[in-house]
Amino acid sequence: GPPPAPLIPVYPAAERAVRSLAQAVRYAKWRRDSADPGRVPEYEDIEETAAGEDIDRLLDELAQHADITRSVPLPADDAHALLARYGIHVRPAHPAPDPDTAVRAAARLGYPVALKTTAPHLRHRPDLGGVRLDLPGEAELRRAYAELTDFLGKPAELRPVVQSMVPRGVDTVIRAAIDPAAGAVLSFGLAGAPSQLLGDTAHRLIPATDRDVAEQIRSIRTAPLLFGWRGSQPVDTAALEDLLLRVSRLVDDHPEVVGVDLEPVVVAPHGLAVLDATVRLARPPATTDLGPRRMPAY
Template identity: 75%
Template sequence: APAPRHIPAYPAAERAVRALGEAVKYAEWRRKAAEPGRVPELDAVDEAGAAALIDRLLHAPATPRQGTGGVGQHGITLAPGDAHELLARYGIPVRPALPAPDADTAVRAAARLGYPVALKTTAPHLRHRPDLGGVRLDLATEEQLRTAYAELTDTLGKPAELQPVVQAMVPRGVDTVVRAAIDPAVGAVLSFGLAGAPSELLGDTAHRLVPATDQEVAEQIRSIRTAPLLFGWRGSAPVDTAALEELLLRVSLLVDDHPEIVAVGLEPVVVAPHGLAVLGATVRLAPPPARTDLGPRRLPSY
């Protein structure tokens, strides 16, 4: 005889609603596990060229710009030009930032890039801290640039300490951060969050294993608590999440194809209503560790 069926009973309506919500979340998790998505083929990818560049950089003689006295056990952080070249092999352009050690050099850099421009400090203690006044935007003329340069150096210190750069302005949008790094337990991990202190303090970052699928990166950008800012929060214009998803897939593919890449950081990535712009990038290389397992690592599904 079939087992008798029992009707669940709850002491309060709130608990019944909570139980129903958990059941819905479990069904959604089962659906997603059954449809994990796919790792799409991307255009403008030069895997062989990237491999040759990585090999050359890892075996190049030690230079002062590497900052580590050679590759060694912990690898090297690439110079900006080398990092930008490597990322470009996977269709990830980085907007150039020209050094501006004095006001005249800044003016020449702006003439080369085209107005309007931004003037930024890149010193480690000021990097990604616009609240300290180290970033001046929408400088449309030489006079504005010279004034901003004087104000910056008068307020924050000498140019040698600030390491200022000039960069062309990009369309306004939402500042985000894309990273990838090697976790000893699970391998390469792709991370995403919004730029700025609130997200960092709240730990509002989403992670996925590499290689990530199209469905996984779509869920990744929607899973952070600050995701509404990407989709038109309080009447703002929604940004180009399709371009953001493609960028995440490109970073995932780059790291998956080349185990020598142990860390990638793109910050900030300004996602506008149409397209996006990568304004800063770091890449770290190291000889790949020996692996006894085969194929990509995956979290188990039950």
């Protein structure tokens, strides 16, 4: 018999027809984009073999004191050294258990400096005043130190550090972690309570491509702050994308790295600065399900 007549969609209102057409356009764009997933760049300055040797040594050392089948945080110096193998450089923070030590650290770094607490219960509470910036000299540093300890607690509880100032920019957070269902996941968002409360974080599977991270930083709702919102100067998104790719490579190359937190990462108009970082290691469980999960383009 003759072929069936093509079905013609009918909508009760023009708005529904427009919404349906918009969905079809988005689907077509997804189909088109999925044909070009981007690439995972190569880096001449990455020391993959040396990083693997460091990880084996560190796991042997950690095994003497902890259960390394569970994730164990690295000491700060070891974490920073491992990240440096992948071209990720963390700004040094000098412990300041007393005012005199803080002044000596500031003299080595050069003024102006920042004084901040690193206690876990204060790390994500900038509203409590645990960070003092742009301290221009010894008198201001001693005054800020006294104020912190008067208002927030003893130095042993606050764990204050002195750090050199970096160019102002947008504070961001980069994380990598292992999801039981999806595998290694790279996360990005802006730092601060508003982003945390809104859950304004973008995620991509590892290994991430250059296209993945470019879309990732643009997909959060607060992305306009990176691109010159209300006349502000755009920040160095190329440096930000490069950092995301380096974190992705580290986790992809070494399955023992089960957690990376870079917070905050201050992205300036030119360059960026990683002000704090943690790395967690574990012996990876045996698995036969390798590689990222992706939706096929039918």
